[in-house]
Amino acid sequence: MTSYRPLDAEALRACLGARNTLAARLGGAPADWVLREVSDGNLNTVFLVEGPTGALCCKQSLPHVRVDPDWKMPLDRTDFEARYMRAVSPFVGHLMPEFHAFDAELHLLVMEGLTHHRVLRTALADGTAAAGFSARIGEYVGRTAFHTSWRGRPFEAVMKNVARFARNTTLTRITVDLVLTDPCVPDCPRNRPLSPDLDETVAALQSDSTLRDAVSRLQERFLCCPQALLHGDLHTGSVMVHGDDVRVIDGEFALMGPIGFDCGLYLGNLLLHACARPERREWMQDEIALFWRSLEHLYRDLWDENPQAGDVGALLSPESRRSAQAATLRAIRRDSAGFAGLELIRRTIGYAQVADYALTPDRVAEAEARRRALALGRTLILGATMDEAVEACFQ
């Protein structure tokens, strides 16, 4: 027996009205609340509910992909998002919306409503994003990466997240297919048709066996390296900004994986934006540098402050710890470059593309932007650092 049903605005109003704590956050009477559907991602229904004294964001799973009702999907994805929010909120504070409640039967997640924030991708598109947001994202990744890792907690606590998120296979399958496989597969039906100008470039990419070998190594790295609890889908559409307040949302793809995967997805999306708007290349490079400075600084500090917090690393002397930190951060950067490369390619030829390409002035410029993103992606996957790849591909 399950009482699951997709909620429309009025059903949601009744549902929130019946829950005292949530109703009290909104204030006034249910009839006073203003509900707006703001579904923006591909998967779920999202409502923003505003009352006289507060706002809530309510996210509910549908039994299918929201934008494609024929693509059936189990309902448990908001369950994983709720678990993720509970797992990382003690470490990231106001870098994510406050978690309020989760209804397991309705698969309904209720969190702080961010009424003034805008999605970072949109804010970048219309020029309202204030430079420097990446420092906060670096902080977010640094904090979650340390505190949910084998260095930050006894292994029993980490294994709890391993066990919990290993069951998030429906969404992980999407990542394995759409991010880590399809872009290398000629004629994959999930890839999008592009302008014929790009046919040759795409065909060359998909028949490149050196690239496939490197992608194969990244697949293994993604599945077989549970360093920390990842957000799992940390692109510029999963970040909301308002002035210098930055929040990470949409953790339903959460899984234990290599820290460089979260970094790579995020940075790959900054590079995509730079491909679409080449005049912003330096700004995006500054954001990348800010991200790393913030992440690395924080990750080192947290480790120095908690040298005995986990089983891994507890044997190290302070000097050895510093070498281990440097080696760990180098490896994170290496992974990040590869995963950023995959993100650049899959967002350019795969199923889920990015709105950034609509910012190009015409079709010629768009094809050029896509070609650059593919070249950048390939260069990164084959082992270049981010600086080297940008240098080589923006000439």
Added chain:
Amino acid sequence: MTSYRPLDAEALRACLGARNTLAARLGGAPADWVLREVSDGNLNTVFLVEGPTGALCCKQSLPHVRVDPDWKMPLDRTDFEARYMRAVSPFVGHLMPEFHAFDAELHLLVMEGLTHHRVLRTALADGTAAAGFSARIGEYVGRTAFHTSWRGRPFEAVMKNVARFARNTTLTRITVDLVLTDPCVPDCPRNRPLSPDLDETVAALQSDSTLRDAVSRLQERFLCCPQALLHGDLHTGSVMVHGDDVRVIDGEFALMGPIGFDCGLYLGNLLLHACARPERREWMQDEIALFWRSLEHLYRDLWDENPQAGDVGALLSPESRRSAQAATLRAIRRDSAGFAGLELIRRTIGYAQVADYALTPDRVAEAEARRRALALGRTLILGATMDEAVEACFQ
């Protein structure tokens, strides 16, 4: 409500008598059955039950370590052994005893009784082991390592084992402490006092910061590299032999981890035997070579026969697959050397030592054997191959 109670011989007789399928395997009437307690490991109670037409081995968890009733322990360890047997038996056939039944309330595991087999460690000690057994162990590890890995199955199937065995934390804690940490910790109360002749050697080992750094990397490798479902405690006491019939038992430490961990524990125990009986060094080296030949051959064949079985590797061309196989096997050998080194050290100075040292003719020879094992262990942990380390330490 649980009906758990530790079973003595008569209670076990009644319990088996009440289960038709098991009683039928034994044949005759319960009064005809001969029950012998054969508990040999540190943790559980084990009975061998023989009837007119068959034999059963019955293993039950106790609420404490069998050899130390003050060391309390949850009962679920036979649950994990039963899950492990079910998970790998389709791949290893008669290389493990046949699984018959598991009673979740009694935490009682019932499997094929091996009445003629002897524990390999004992058979090595008294000279009844027939050379060549390591080919079967190499086959066992090769089969389990391929079929339970990201290359051998779709990732959803692997994640099921990840989720399941990530909960085996009680026994994994023993490995993390006794194998991966304690031997490097001066004055650790769980380490055993040794002959004062060895004080200086042990003190030098435990203050060696290069060694601790390398052990710290192995800790991370153990916890953060779930390549395949491991046995987790594959020493010569977890293998039974009878002529050339070889069986692996005692999978209660099972977890997802680096394939080199199973290899390293096994090979480390062959090297321990060679330290205690230096005249058998060449034999043990032959066993090591046999182990690798068998494992590598099988692992390559299985991968070639199932190139699309898993998500990882499905993009590779046949040529690329061969390079990937070589790289994977090199990495397994590298890990194995390190874990073998840890096993050599922990079995020489740690909580759970090995009977092999009792084979030395006198205390001087024993101290010499232990000193050699420690040197060999250190050399392996610091990165030598097994051949190099043996060459350097047996002069």
